Amino acid sequence: MTDIFDELQWRGLVAQSTDEAALRKALADGPVTVYCGFDPSAPSLHFGNFVQLSVLRRMQAAGHRVICLVGGSTGLIGDPKPDAERVLQDKDTIAESVARIQQLVGPLLDFEGDNAALLVNNLDWTAPLSALDFLRDVGRHFRVNQMIRKEAVARRLESEHGISYTEFSYQMLQALDFLELYRTRGCILQIGGSDQWGNITAGVDLVHRAEGATVHALATPLLVDSTGRKFGKSEGNAVWLSADMTSPYAFYQYFLNVEDASVVAMLKALTDRSREEIGQLEQQVASEPFRRTAQRTLAADVTTLVHGAEATAAVQAASEALFGKGDLGSLDLRTLGDATAELPGADVPVGTPVVDALVAVGLVDSRNGARRAIGEGGASVNNVKVTDPDRVLEEGDFLHGSVAVIKRGRRSLAAARRA
Template identity: 50%
Template sequence: MNALLDDLTWRGFVADSTDRDALAAHLDAGMVTSYVGFDPTARSLHIGHLMQLILARRLQQAGHRPLLLIGGSTGLIGDPKMTGERVMNTKETVSAWVASLAEQTKKYVSFEGENGSRIVNNLDWTGPLSALDFLRDIGKHFSVNRMLARDVVARRLEDGISYTEFSYVLLQSFDYAELHRLYGCTLQTGAQDQWGNITAGADYIRRTTGDIVHGLVTPLLTKADGTKFGKTEGGTVWLDPELTSPYAFHQFWLNAEDAKVMDYLKIFSFRSHDELAELAEQTEQAPYKRLAQRALADDVTDLVHGVEARKAADEAARALFGRGELAALDDATISAVMGEVKATEVSTRDGELPTVVDALAASGVVASKSAARRTIQEGGAYVNNAKVTDPDARLSADQLLAGRYAVLRRGKKTVGGVILTR
């Protein structure tokens, strides 16, 4: 068997593939050009896409050439989803998102050397295509019966599905055919929900050229209870630091479940088999140290945001619990910390700042103002890591972080925050 395919299987990248033996032989035969597509349905990719980018990177590290397709045309249509029709974004919005995603994907692969990657946009070949040419040259090769049997289409038939989304599979199949023609692409990768689109494209190429091409899909990642991975109370975990700060990103991975953390490490980390085995053993012996979670959070944040951003996120976490200097954090990190502790907005009255008692109660770290006073008297109240001893103390302007934030803490572990507004 092919060593790369064996490793990808061990790491959890392979949910299904076209003929495995044929794919293994194909990967052994020389440099393979593959592609993975990303539709611009938002201005940023999220961690669900990260698995695909890492797979592309692993293929390249093994000597193959990955193409990264940004769906300028398919993004205008929308891949059918189980829950209903997608919102049709304007052409201007989609175009801006194409540029954003193209820039975002660049850091994950190399564009140098014989197997250097390339970013492609399917609008380049779909845009000039007339409706008549599309129906005659592409649509002729697709059976409506087979299209109706696709799982997502079958589920949507009761409530209805537009012809636009129904025809999406034709567009993606045409993408594979064009990349096969232009670049000799013979492998398409994607998430498991793309299996029908990928196999349809392989079949279309076989019907029109006689060539055999391949497909490989990754599993849809889930939490231990089977629910979708990659969501938090605040929503999707984005790769764009303006949408999900490096601090919140790092915290997300730190909170990975014990039952799943090694699975995530195999996929999202580039550590070797031996390193992962040693880490698994250390974690099993001392689970309270959360060594696997720390390794996961550090590795993925380093990859997506860089080492310096990860160090800043780590320092922010230390500062939040009194083991570092909050005032040393930059404004963006402080804002992210406030979001993480679900800071409460507190209005100032006539320019007067609230008392520490009021701030403690508003932040939720104590149940009431009387409890706040008691906490102060017992020596367990902190404002920005400075102990407060006066129950009548009031927040001062020089205490505030970035001129408007205050971190409130009770004891060592109960943390909240307030955001001062006028």
């Protein structure tokens, strides 16, 4: 078993913890049982959640026992938002999201073998509880003066919206998870994002009050985008792990476009690359940033973890083909659709002159500009240079009968979608 705490620190995955010395000793004396919870308030996990899954993967690889909890009950309530009351989702919607998330987590952890991960749903132990049982057995261990000091609660109390008892009670429900897993699975460590620290420590306190036991908590830093916003569904910038919400191509491209200032931190946090490998990539960022070797490595590694090696190979081929280094015609329909979905474009009928198509998709401002681009050798259809200014788009130009990729210069691309 490795000294996983030092490893997590080097990878930038420790923002804060309860008694660090005691936690280090528990991990060194382990194996320990650790859990992380994910609320199904959306039908997919997102990139921010992947950070926690990365920690669970590292814990399991180091020999610790890991539990992935999907919040079938906590998802019905919702963690308090800082600015307004959540819109509660119906039970069927939450149940569908639980099922999707359970399927999503499957490939990211090892659920077989001697140290198999465990997947649980907190609805299994909260649904049988009556309101009286919950208030008597759980509520009596909480102090309101402590609960209102939690950051999310305090901010809502100071706002014009206030906070409902439903959302106020969320921290008790999440704390109950830790108590249940401590009692039934011997779980002594909960991990989560630093924005969950108040809820996590509520669980630590509940286990101590109810069982007289000392358990531990570890929070990871929130990874933020270039504007300083955290990644998440409530922020409107979520990169989803489900392929039907963020395509593998868009997922790969997101990491391929990570700025130099962030790429090394993401390599440490999200990939299995060694210190030596990441050190070499860091040197390349400094000496040859134009090659974007670190970004390519990051994009390939994370996409493979989430979507598999086959999907990664497909999106890499699409990325190369779009910029003239491969055959666009060899791409399957889905990959082609994903690769062209974000391009500017327009609906264009078969038989449209390329001159008009260049104008329609927005690559030039006028027909004269289009003729000039063709005359200068700077226009192409599906990576084949156009030399005849009277050329029209034929049926065969629309790959899979749906889209023709039109290019002006080396980097300006657009999609002519068959009308």
